[in-house]
Amino acid sequence: MKFGYFDDQAKEYVITTPDTPLPWINYLGTQDFFSLISNTCGGYSFYKDAKLLRITRYRYNNIPVDSNGKYYYIHDGEDIWNPGTMPSKTPVDSYECHHGIGYSRFLSSKNGLKADLLAFVPVNTSCEINKLTLTNTTDKPKTFSLFSYVEFCLWNAVDDSTNFQRNLSIGEVEIEGSTIYHKTEYRERRKHYSFFSVNCPVDGYDTSRDAFLGHNNGNAFPDAVKKNKAGNSVASGWYPIASHQINLTLSAGESRDLVFVLGYSENPQDQKFIAPNVIRKDGAHKILEQFQTTQQVDAAFAELNAYWSKLLSRYHVESKDENVNRMANIWNQYQCMVTFNMSRSASYYESGTGRGMGFRDSCQDLLGFVHLIPERARERILDIAATQFEDGSAYHQYQPLTKKGNLDIGSGFNDDPLWLIAAVSAYLKETGDFSILNEIVDFDNQKEKAAPLYEHLRRSFEYTSTHLGPHKLPLIGRADWNDCLNLNCFSTEPGEPFQTTGPSEGPVAESVFIAGMFVKYGKEFAQISRHMGDNETAAKAEQEVDAMYQAVLDAGWDGEWFLRAYDAQSQKIGSKECKEGQIFIEPQGFCVMAGIGVKEGLAEKALDSVKEHLDTKYGIMILQPAYTQYYLNLGEISSYPPGYKENAGIFCHNNPWVSIAETVIGRGNRAFEIYKKTCPSYIENISEIHCTEPYVYSQMVAGADAVFHGQAKNSWLTGTAAWTFCNLSQAILGVQPSYDGLCINPCIPEGFGDFKLTRTFRDAVYHIEVKNPDNVQKGVKKVNVDGKEHEGCLIPFEEGKKEYHVTVYMG
C-alpha cells in the first residue's frame, strides 16, 4: 500500500494523506540553518547545532508523537483548521504534502479556501521562509483570520528541557511592528537571537504561550484563535512564543501571499555601547529586507532549486529502470547531503541532544557526499582529523558548533582510525587534491600537537597495526562498527547491565571486521604513501596488509564464512561452533570488499553463506541465529529482542557491503537483488509494512525473528545512504573515481540493458554510454574515449580537459 507517489519531474514525493504510518519528514537547509519538517508541519529549527542552538522547541516522546511545529491556524466561520492538518486535526477537503529537495509544500483546502504553504531555507541565509498563499475559490467574498505559531526553545535543548527552575524566569522577547524577537540569553551577550516576522501589518500578536493557548490548553485550538483575538501578550519568563494575527478578506477568486520568516542572527561582538538587553536588530533587518515581496521569495526559491539541480546533475544516470534513475539522480544523493550535514544528530529518532558528529559516521557519510561539494568534504575531513589523538585513536563524536571532541563518550572504538583513511582516500580520488595531506591539523584540538594530515593517516594505520591480539587480528576495543558488540565489557555481577564505558580495551578481544577494514584501507594508505613519494612507508604498509590478510585466512575463517570476532576469553564469535550468533554479515561484506579470499575461493563461499543464512525478502539480517538471551560477554548486542537492531535486525547499512562484495566477484544479478530489497523506491508499495518514508533509507528493518518483520525504524540519518550510493554509482553502475582518473567497470544484472551517465569529475564532464550487447553481468571488452579506442577501464584525468565522451562495451 502507498500513501503517496513519486513525482520525478518535480523531484518530489507527494504524500496524499496526513495519516502516514509514521511522521514522514523532510529536511530544509543546506549549510547552517536547518529545519526538520513532517508531513503534518511538525518539526523544529536550529542553527548549526541541534543541541546548542535550538531555535524552536520540539518534544520528543510526546503524545501524539509529532505534535509541535510551525503552525498556521485558519479561523474561517465555524472552522479552525491547519494547512498541514496538525495540530487541530480538523478534516480538510483536500490535502497534499510535497516533500521536495530542500523544501516542503502543503496544499490543502477547506470550505472553498485554498492554502498553499511553501517552506524552505534559502541558500546562504540563516532563515526559514514560509510562504503561505491563500485563495478564495468560492464566488463570494470570504472573511477569515490567520494565526501563526512557533514556540521558542531557550537555545540549549538539553538545558531547555531540564533546567526549569532557571529557564522559566529568563525568557525575553521584543516586538517591533510585525517582527517578534526572541532574545533570551542575549542579556548574557551570547551573541545570538532569533525572530519571526511576516511581511504585512498584523492585527495582533502573542508572545506568551499561556496567553495564546489559554490556561491548561493544548495547541489544537488555541484560545486566541477561538476568540479571533490575539492578546498582544509580551512574554516575560515562562514560555515565549511568536504568533501573528492577520485578518483577511478575499474577494471571489482572490489570492493573497503572506511571507513569514523565522530567522537567526548574531550581534557583532563589539556592542559595548549598547545596554545588554537591547537587541541589535540590524542582522535581522538585513535578512528580512531580502524577503519582503513574493518576487523576492520566488527568486530565492528558484535559486534553491537551481542550486540543487546543479548539484544533482553531477551524477545523472538514464537507464531503463526508473527506480534506479530516481534513487541515483534524486533521493539517494539528497539523503547523502542530509547525512553529511546532520551526521546522526537530529532526526525523528535522534533527539539532536545526544549525539553530535560521529567520527566513523561522518567519515562514511562523506563517501556519498564528496562528489557533490568537495570543498565542504575537505573542511569536514580537517575538522574530524583534529579530534584524533596523537596515538591515532579518536574521539568517537564531536559537537558541530564547537568542533571539540565529546568527553562523555571519549574514544576506544577501534574501527574509528581507519575510517579517516577511508574518507581521505575518497576525497583524494574524487579531487586529485593531494595538497590536503600537507595541511597541518591538530591532534585532540590542540595546536601544539598539530601535524600534517598525512601523518594523521599514518597514525590511524599504525594504531591498528600496533593493537593486535593473540590471533594477530586487531583488538576491538569498546566496539567496532557494530556499536553493540562490546566484547570487553566485563560485568561483575550476573544480570548487571553491560557497561560500554568499562575497560576500553582488553588484551584479547579481536575483530575480524577491523581486519577486513585494515586490508581495504591499508591498501589505500599504501597507495597514498606512494603518491606522496614515501615509498618506504608504502612498502611497510603493504607488508602489514599482507600479514593481516594472512591472519584472516589463518584465524578469521570458519569453514563456510568469515568469523566475526574473538571475545575477551578468546572464544569465537560468529562461528558455527556458537550456539547463537553463528554468522554475522559485517566480515563477509568487508573482507570480500577488501579482496580477502577472492583468489582462494573463499569469497564466493562466504557470500553464498550470507544468502543461505541471513537473507530475507526484506534484506539481509546482521546475524543469525538471533540471540535469545542476554550474554554478559557480548554486551549490548544481546540486550535487544531478537530481530531488532544489532540483534538480527536487517541493518541496511551493511547490505550494500554485501552487494559491493558481490560485484567484486562479478555476480551482478545477486548484487542487484540485494540492492533492490532495501531500496526505498522499490519497496514503496509496502509502505504500510515498512512504515518509514519511502523516499529515504532507514537504519534498520526488523528481521525475521521480530514480531514486525519488515518494519523499518530510524529513517534518514544512516550510513546506508552513503554506502548505497557508493554501491549503486560505483559498484553496480561502475563509475569509480580513482587517484589517477575515472574508472568504468559496471556490474549489472542480466537484462539491465544499456545506459547513459553524466558525471562531473574534477570539473570535467564525462558523458558515458555503457553498452552491453552480450548481456553480461561484468566485464569490459572495449572502451572508446572521444572516438578513439582506449586501453583498459581507467580513463586518466587530463588537467584542463573539460569534456570526455566515453563508450564502454561490456562483454
Ligand code: BGC
Ligand atoms: C545502538 C545503540 C547505541 C548506538 C551508539 C546503535 O545502533 O543500537 O543502542 O547506543 O548505536 O552508537
Ligand code: IFM
Ligand atoms: O556503526 C554504528 C553507527 O556508528 C551508529 N549506528 C549503528 C551502527 C551499528 O552499530
